[in-house]
Amino acid sequence: MSPLSILLVGFAMSTDAFAAAVGKGAAMRKPRFADALRAGLIFGVIEAITPIIGWLLGRAASQYVEAFDHWIAFVLLGALGVHMILAGLKPNEEEADEASSDKPRHGFWALAVTGFATSIDAMAIGVGLAFLDVHIGVVALVIGLCTLTMVTLGIMLGRVLGTLAGKRAEIIGGAILIIIGCTILYEHLNAAG
Known part of the structure; x- marks a missing residue:
């Protein structure tokens, strides 16, 4: 994977967190930079740990699926991309409920x-x-x-942008994942042919 592809995966994976952060930022009363940075750290650490867990699970099964691994990567990235695009297109009732709540939840566990x-x-x-x-x-x-x-940017921009920008970011992230999946499949089939 090229450095650009890795950066694009990082961006794509952060778009759904950005969408959630914009909603959180809209629900918070005038969030400070320290609040936004705290949320960004929490999201960032969790988002960095989960691909390692998935990678370990995938490595355990890799010897059984080596012949069609490129198809697995293509299907997973494509399915996630489509899921993110669909999630970005439909209204999120949870964010609307959270924005109208008198007591927005932005504690550590939430x-x-x-x-x-x-x-x-x-x-x-x-x-x-x-x-x-x-x-x-x-x-x-x-x-x-x-x-x-x-997430730090999303929290800070939440008041200004509302949920619209977050949803668009999720759609863009989904499209990026689909493109990366197609690129992986194309490169593998081209090398085999």
Whole structure:
């Protein structure tokens, strides 16, 4: 995987966390930078750990699926991309309820649960990356740093942008994952042919 592809994966994995952060930022009363950075750290650490867990699971199964590993990566990335695009197109009732709540929840555990929920796709990416020649530590670090940055920005921009920008970011992230999946499949089929 090229450095650009790794950076694009990091960005794509951070878009759903960004969407959630924009919603959280809209629900918070005038979030300070320290609040945004704290949320970014929580999300970033969780988002960096989950692809490693997925990678370990994928490595355990890699000897059984070596002949069609490129198809697995393609299907996982494509399915996650489509899922992110569909999630970005439909309204999120939870964010609307949270924005109208008198007591917005942004404590550690609420942020950690939200961070974990948005990192399930990163775990699936880790499974797909187990079948490729890639250093998972570098990918996990890039995903974590991208998420830290995007969540911090999302919290700070939440008041201004509302949920619209977050949803568009999720759609873009999904499209990026589909493109990367197609690229992996194309490169493998081209090398085999």
